[in-house]
Amino acid sequence: MLKNRIIPCLDVKNGRVVKGINFVDLKDAGDPVEQAKIYSDGGADEICFLDITASNENRDTIYEVVEKTSKKCFVPLTVGGGIRSIEDINKLLNCGADKVSINTAAVQNSKVVADSSKKFGSQCIVVAIDAKQYGKKWEIFTHGGRNSTGIDAIEYAKKMEECGAGELLVTSMDRDGTQVGYDIKLMSKISSMVNIPVIASGGVGNLNHLLEGIKLGGASAVLAASIFHYGKHSIKEAKEYLDSKGIPVRI
């Protein structure tokens, strides 16, 4: 039976791990390579690096981080943030990333998703969707949540599946950093609309939130940052909790 995945996400800036509260007010939570190794040894099913301010800044540091991490961690490594072109994707994959997550570039030009999934295979193309609720709808944002687009998140998710995305990483901008739980309505709407796996992100504050993301949100994988970074819970605790609630996990 396929297991639901738990993915710790390390937000990286200038080669260091940070986690933003609503994408501002950053705290330093250590060295990404070391952290990734601790997580993979602790049973993380996958590691995610998000180079959060990469759209605006020099991002060469991330290549070095990816290269070092991939020589120490032998679980899948997903890298996102600031990816604009096929060349960027190629470079990250060559450094040892297994998947890339594309956000702004996919919104600006869906051809990047179509071309890259053809060239590298859908299995390594994750489309990241940052969404904010407006009434009964959700709108997608780009540039790390700074720019609104007027695009409907649900329709966009469907379109990205058609373009060849292998997975969708869905982040609720309203919930990110708040620790009040995933936006379950958003997750379940998208996961029921598409036939590719959805990774839920944004808002995890306790272990029950992970359960909700899978059980109610229909997510194949749950991503979290703060609850793992600051030692509130270990990956092992998260898995044991989910297992006790009948969710299939790799233990």
Next chain:
Amino acid sequence: MNVTIVDYKSGNISSVINSFKEVAKDKVKIEVTADFKKIKSSDKVVLPGQGSFKSCINALNTINGLVETLNDFAINNKKPLLGICVGLQMFADIGYEETETKGLGWIPGKVTKIDNQNGKYKLPHIGWNEINIMKDSKIFKDIKDKSHMYFVHSYEFIPNDKNTISATTNYSSSHVCAIEMENIFGTQFHPEKSDKVGLKIINNFINL
């Protein structure tokens, strides 16, 4: 001893390289090349594969003489070869991803899309799944039945001869996830991404 990872310019093979180097340490030489001479003189060969069946076969055929060199290595000289993911799928006679494409024809069978039961199961089949070990394969030495391996695929290899199947996995139905036929080994899952237990499989292959 040396092990060659065939670099035929298709898909991302850095994880395969990293994992083999991690296991080999300084004891075994890991070469990454499509050089015929080096392949011929290797003790073992790894055939990775990412992307579609068609794109991988096309990439192999683009390098004139590579398929013949691999045929010599695996079929005529019967030296150990491990195919990973699409590397395994290419053992088949034929694949149906994108268009009908002729495979290497080493293990009679075909590669078709996983039946996801009208959308009931999401594709690709991504993540950790348990393997059911079907026979005493050399690369599964000290690997427990029901071990978790990392999968990413939408197509599956269906061999004609069920005796070649060394492991299966359950997702929508039972799928072939490992093959052994004499000196030819293949895994649909990614041992290079399957943590310690995956590295153990790589170690078993290196130490055959």
